[in-house]
Amino acid sequence: VNVTLLLPAIQLRYILVLQCTSHFARNLSACHCLRSPKKRSPYVSVDSERYSSLVKTVMSSRVSSRTPETIQAEDENIFGPVVKTQTPSSRQDTRVPKTLHPFLHHEETVDPEELEGPGRSFVPSVTRILQQTLSPEQIFYLERWKKRMIAELGEDGFKEYTQNLFRQGNVFHSAVEDILTSGATQQEYPPDVQGYMESISHVLEDVRAVRAIESTVQHDTLNYLGIVDCVAYYRGVLCVIDWKTSEKPKPFLSNTYDNPIQVAAYAGALNNDGNYKYQVENGLIVVAYKDGTPAHAHQLSSELMLEYWNTWLLRLEDFTEQR
Structure with missing residues (x-):
């Protein structure tokens, strides 16, 4: 081929x-x-700039918290400007007392007998000293609460409200004093304090061997005095007991504000008052509720009492400098 x-x-x-x-x-x-x-890709049609701003807005609102400055701005829009107050500073300097006065007076011997002392000269009270040495933040929130209550109740209504609180507090303390003095478990109480007494009933079951009720204590060296609600054994520990009433739950010690300082000041005065022949190193704050809800009992150990005692010395120094 x-x-x-x-x-x-x-x-x-x-x-x-x-x-x-x-x-x-x-x-x-x-x-x-x-x-x-x-x-x-579905992400091609997304407005990335708008999505980014939305994410920033959501995330910033989740992590931000309300501060006194933002609260004050809101209140000014609703209630008008707040008067006689200043915005608290976020800076908190650590301070120590210039003079560390002893919390306990070791020369005294432990004795259950209490001796009534003679009449006392005029000296500032623990309550007065604490009220006049409030921090700017405490003043801010106190005046904010007062302004909102006046806006809701009016001047006369707010005055009547505070008077009723004071009266109920006195009746409540008198009822507690009666039951601790008499030792009776079943008593008839005024309607205004019936709920409070039901609230503290479980606490009273653990109170024994009352040493003092509504007793005046004075610290001669530091020159202040106070009236102790009660000194008694609570669950086997001798305590300065402070009875409080509240319309809102206070489940944590931090909710009681200056009350621990007040208790430490009372105990420090008692320990250095010659009319009391025993020493108290522990405290108890009992918060009673009008609706009968079980009271919160906040115990103050000896270590906590020493911490609040040093805080009290600082407040006392501020008060002395103001005078």
């Missing part, structure tokens, strides 16, 4: 095969594209 004659025919067949293969490949690719189109 003449190869030269067959060569053009072979080349033509090869070219036809290549064309058919290329055409089939193009058709197959087009068919695949039609059946399985490329998916478009």
Whole structure:
């Protein structure tokens, strides 16, 4: 066979095969594209700038907290500007008393007998000293509460409200004094304090061996005095007991504000008062509720009492400098 004659025919067949293969490949690719189109990312259509600002807004609102400055701005819009107050500073410097007066008077011997002392000269009370040495933050929130109460009740209504609170407190303390003095477990109480007495009933079950009730104590060296609600054993520990009433729950010691300082001041005065022949290193704050809800009893260990005693010395120094 003449190869030269067959060569053009072979080349033509090869070219036809290549064309058919290329055409089939193009058709197959087009068919695949039609059946399985490329998916478009859903994030392409998102407004990234708007989404970013939205995320920042949400995150900032979750981590931010209300401060006295923002609260004051809100109150000014609703109630008008707050007068006679200043915004508290967030900076808190650590201070120590210039003179560390002893909390206990070790020369006294432990004796359950209490001796009544003679009449006492006029000296500032623990309550007065604490009221006149409030921090700017405490003053801010106290005046804010007062302003909102006046806006709700009016001047006369707020005055009547505070007088009722004071009267209920006196009746409550008298009822507690009666039950601790008489030792009776079942008594009839005025309607205003019935709920309070029910609230502290479980606490009274653990109070034993009362040493003092509504007794005046005085610290001659530091020149202050106070009236102790009660000194008694609570669950086997001798304590200065302070009875409080509250309209809101106070489940934590921090909710009682300056009350621990007050108790430490009373105990320090008692320990240095010659009319009391025993020492008290522990405290107890009992918060009673008008609706009869079980009272919260906050115990102050001897270590905590020493901490609050040093805080009391600082407040006393501030009061002395003011005078």
